[in-house]
């Protein structure tokens with residue numbers, strides 16, 4: 058019986074507070090990752106408590122704001138980096154102009170937002186997804202009491218960063234090497250790394266961008282894809298992998314390594330050494346996991362914006 062089933066159902070889990078730290082506007086996968094987080098929020102799996110930005114261009118916050126508004130959450134605080142990396146506006150303004158997408162302006166300082174949100178949440182509850190440079194989180198550690206605040210409030214940090222397949226310095230690391238070095242040395246809790254080699258092997262299909270998001274001008278995420286490269290192209294899902302693991306770590310989408318330590322050299326090359334008691338973990342995927350992950354991306358990214 059339906060009534061009986063409801064009576065016996067476990068109470069819903071408390072939505073996990075998530076902070077999305079992004080360099081939106083450099084590559085384009087940040088946009089789909091943010092769309093996916095909105096779907097998780099609509100499903101009650103998370104609360105998207107802040108978006109903080111490490112790309113030092115005002116249009117980055119505007120596109121993040123446009124996406125938040127499109128998905129029905131205009132109230133999400135947005136924090137921006139100061140004296141950060143990558144000043145160009147890339148595809149950002151073009152994506153907004155393509156649909157005259159509304160946005161809010163005058164975002165706050167990223168560290169101020171991070172501190173306020175962390176202070177307002179329960180201890181050991183917050184999940185941070187970092188899919189750009191480590192600038193904001195390094196600044197958080199530099200702020201008075203920032204490291205202790207992170208230690209008390211953050212449950213896990215999931216990063217799209219590094220290359221652990223023997224490749225050269227990965228973009229997110231090499232763009233701000235000192236900040237990544239600071240994080241691997243001083244971040245007080247566990248860090249899960251989705252390296253370049255993970256998202257590189259799972260591509261989000263152009264046919265979904267063209268078919269599932271409405272016509273040009275309808276959705277700022279699809280408009281970002283249309284203005285980043287010439288359509289059609291399938292794009293790697295680096296940032297989406299970090300977002301998926303951050304929200305659903307127990308669902309077997311990824312294989313998690315034994316604990317270890319990540320090191321970052323002067324050129325930005327990353328290496329992982331297994332180490333008992335280490336606080337760093339590498340994510341990896343096999344073919345079966347890739348298929349499941351892509352299916353999850355397609356369902357989650359194309360979920361319609363919630364009705365208000």
Ligand SMILES: [Ca+2]
Nearest residue numbers: 080087188189
């Ligand atoms: Ca990114």
